[in-house]
Amino acid sequence: MTHEKTATSTRIATVGLGQQGQGIARLLEEAGYQLVGGVDIGDKVGKKISDFANGVTGEATVYGSVTELISAVDDLDVIVLAAAISLEITVGQAREAFEAGINVLTLQPDLFEPTPDWADELQAIGEKTGASLLATGVQDPWWVQMPSVAAASTVNIRSVQVEHLIDLESIAAGIMTSIGVNVPASEFGPYQEGIEALPPILGGPLRLAAVAMGMVPGEVSAQIVPYVAESDVRWNSGDTVIPAGNITGYEEVTTFTTDAGVEFRGFLRLRPLVGDEVPSDELTIDGDPSLHLRNAPFPGQQVTNIALVARIPDIIAAPGGVHSPADLGPARYRPPVAR
Secondary structure, eight states: OOSOOOGGGOEEEEEOOSHHHHHHHHHHHHTTOEEEEEEOOGGGTTSBGGGTSTTOOSOOBEESSHHHHHHHSOSOOEEEEOOOOOHHHHHHHHHHHHHTTOEEEEOOGGGSSOOHHHHHHHHHHHHHHOOEEEEOSTIIIIIIIHHHHHHTTOEEEEEEEEEEEEEGGGSOHHHHHHTTTTSBGGGOHHHHHHHHTSOOTTHHHHHHHHHHTTOOBOOOEEEEEEEEOSSOEEETTTTEEEOTTBEEEEEEEEEEEBTTSOEEEEEEEEEOOOTTOOOEEEEEEEEESOEEEEESSOOHHHHHHHHHHHTHHHHHHSOSEEEOHHHHOOOOOOOOOOO
16 A cells, blocks of 8 residues: 555554564554554454553454454554564465555564565565565664664775674573573584574675665675573573573674675674673774764664554555665654644
């Protein structure tokens, strides 16, 4: 849909109503949008989102699938795909929305940089129906737009480096166990192979950062380096103690060089924080002059949700098809709409 919309006339539904999805639902109402439905599984189905999501006050009902949602709710403008599910399922949900002419915003990191294996089909549908898709979240303002904006303050750039430190406690235990947290170091091999088979989390955003800076990114190299507990570590969100010798997280190192010879490096570190450490996000540009920007503590989950909501007007106004943050330019601050 590319017609002009105001916040109060924009009708939005959220797919995935865990902690992340509930936070997005609350922000949608605070920003003045119409929250008109949701999708989840289990005992949430059939309830109102306001029955279990703090701060949500509307009458939006939870359905058991995107198919049910689209059949039951008229005139949807945007569907937010916030569930932590596979690329295949997310693309299938986006396809359903596109076929109904509904725009899509998603937090699925594997959709951040459009690639032919999934984007070509959606692009063709979107061109016919006018629906648009964008993967956004913390990557958009911080890992794509920030390097580009900061780079305008220097010349003769030699390297761009992003470092993102995440506290193990901030991630759901189910996700962490699926990637090998708390397994013995000797058994981490299959988990490491599984992680390395996926696109690196910083790969797409940094490639788009290079594009936004006018460069052509080269082939991405990624490596997983596990963290191994030297002594017992209390893991509160997992409600257990990780014994010495077991995995406590990992570092993902992403690198590539552009056609201009500028090296891009990304360090995503997921582990228990110690002492006075806090989650942080850092950008270092080696140029003339060199620049170093650091935000700590970095409110990553809040930024993720707010950045997605900030993109709603942009995705509605965009032409039908699949987009990236580099295509659309930086999002901007918009004051909440009085209801």
